[in-house]
Amino acid sequence: MRVAVIGLGSMGMGAALNLVAKGHDVTGCELRESARAELVTAGGAAVGKASELPQGVEALVIFVVNAAQANEVLFGAESCLPRLAPGAVVLCCTTLAPEAARAMGARLAEHQLLLLDAPVSGGAGAAQAGTMTIMASGTPLAFERAEPVLSAIGAKIWRLGDEAGIGSTVKMVNQLLAGVHIAAAAEAMALGIRAGADPQTLFDVISTSAGSSWMFQNRVPHILAGDDTPRSSVNIFVKDLGIVLDQARALTFPLPMASTAHQLFLAAAAAGNGAKDDAFVIRFWQMLAGIALPERQP
DSSP states (O other): OEEEEEOOSHHHHHHHHHHHHTTOEEEEEOSOHHHHHHHHHTTOEEESSGGGSOTTEEEEEEOOSSHHHHHHHHHSTTOSGGGEEEEEEEEEOSOOOHHHHHHHHHHHHHTTOEEEEOOEESHHHHHHHTOEEEEEBOOHHHHHHHHHHHHHHEEEEEEOOSSTTHHHHHHHHHHHHHHHHHHHHHHHHHHHHHTTOOHHHHHHHHHTSTTOOHHHHHHHHHHHTTOOOOSSBHHHHHHHHHHHHHHHHHTTOOOHHHHHHHHHHHHHIIIIITTSBGGGGGHHHHHHHOOOOOOOOO
């Protein structure tokens, strides 16, 4: 199958490499030359602009940061739509507000193209292993045409409904939990460090206790290693929790914990940590209490 992947970050690169490994004809689109070179070395092709994708793309997979970027590659000045085959399917794996997914589906339908609203979860490790959870909604035909891609990049494919926006709604709830869990993990580690606990021992104990979570076990090692290289950045949760809170306001629904977590990520971003790994929301407490975080070893 001729597949294009737009956005070769930690998630998009994992998806692209798995598609290559499954024998698909894959072209990646990414501004960073190093990422393009990595995909080419693995047997794929790569371009720097969406408008430069090869002709006849049957499935387009989008892993950009937000709705504005997704709409730009689809409908902007450098649109990739002329490069897509008639009836091609677009898998939008970006976290969007539900109404943004619905609007995207309607615009694509005007071009006789299909949308699978298909946000993902599992982190960079699952992307590399081809075992992501995919929360998808779209027409039966969209699922049928996307199946070769879905089976290559995901282990658990949720079919959530026939309309775009349902997948994004479920992902929104996931991001509420993920953001709150990361903020809680950082708060807990900050308190333990301030009280004199050894950070590594604290992590080891909590990881085998009732207070643990997937996010605690996945993110705290970044803090322990002093490695703020972004797998998912603080700014991602500024955006994603912002989507959650916008939807809650529209529903007149209170979200006190999500609101607090959003403020913590905003504070970390305002202090210059927006592009850092999201675990480094812990620097909010470092600023307040002067705690010493583990330093990255050379």
